[in-house]
Amino acid sequence: MKIGDLEKQSGISAYTLRYYEKEGLLMPSKRGENNYRHYSQDDLITAKFIKRSKACGFSLSETASLLAIKTDKSQHVCAEAKSITHSKIQEIEEQIQRLQHMQETLIQLEKYCCGGQESAEFCSIISALEQDQIIEKGE
Structure with missing residues (x-):
C-alpha cells in the first residue's frame, strides 16, 4: 500500500x-x-x-x-515494558501534582481579584505577579 x-x-x-x-x-x-x-x-x-x-x-x-x-x-522480557510504563506513570503523577499546584495558585489569584472595570493599576493579580507574591512549589 x-x-x-x-x-x-x-x-x-x-x-x-x-x-x-x-x-x-x-x-x-x-x-x-x-x-x-x-x-x-x-x-x-x-x-x-x-x-x-x-x-x-x-x-x-x-x-x-x-x-x-x-x-x-x-x-x-516483560519487565522492560513494565519499567517503561511505570516510569511514565510516575511522570504523569508528577505532572498532575504540578498542575494541581498551579490550579490552587490561580484560584487564589482569582479569588482576590475584584474583576471589575476599574483601572488595572490596582489589580491584585498583576500586583501579586509583579511583587513575587506567588508561592512556588517547595517554598
Whole structure:
C-alpha cells in the first residue's frame, strides 16, 4: 500500500508517517522504482502501535523502546515494558501534582481579584505577579 492508503487505514497523517520514518520508528517495506514508499500489513500494525503508544502518553523515545521489544519479543522480557510504563506513570503523577499546584495558585489569584472595570493599576493579580507574591512549589 502507498502512504495515502496507510494514512487512511491508520488514521495518521502522511506528514506524521514521514516524520516517524525520519525518526526510525516506521520504515516502508520497500520503495518502488519511482521512490514511492510501499507499506505492508505489518507496517500498518506498527503504525497503529505507534498511534496507541502516543495516545498513552509515551514519548517517541519510549515508543521506540516499546517497538524494539515488540519487534524482537524473544530477546526481551516483560519487565522492560513494565519499567517503561511505570516510569511514565510516575511522570504523569508528577505532572498532575504540578498542575494541581498551579490550579490552587490561580484560584487564589482569582479569588482576590475584584474583576471589575476599574483601572488595572490596582489589580491584585498583576500586583501579586509583579511583587513575587506567588508561592512556588517547595517554598
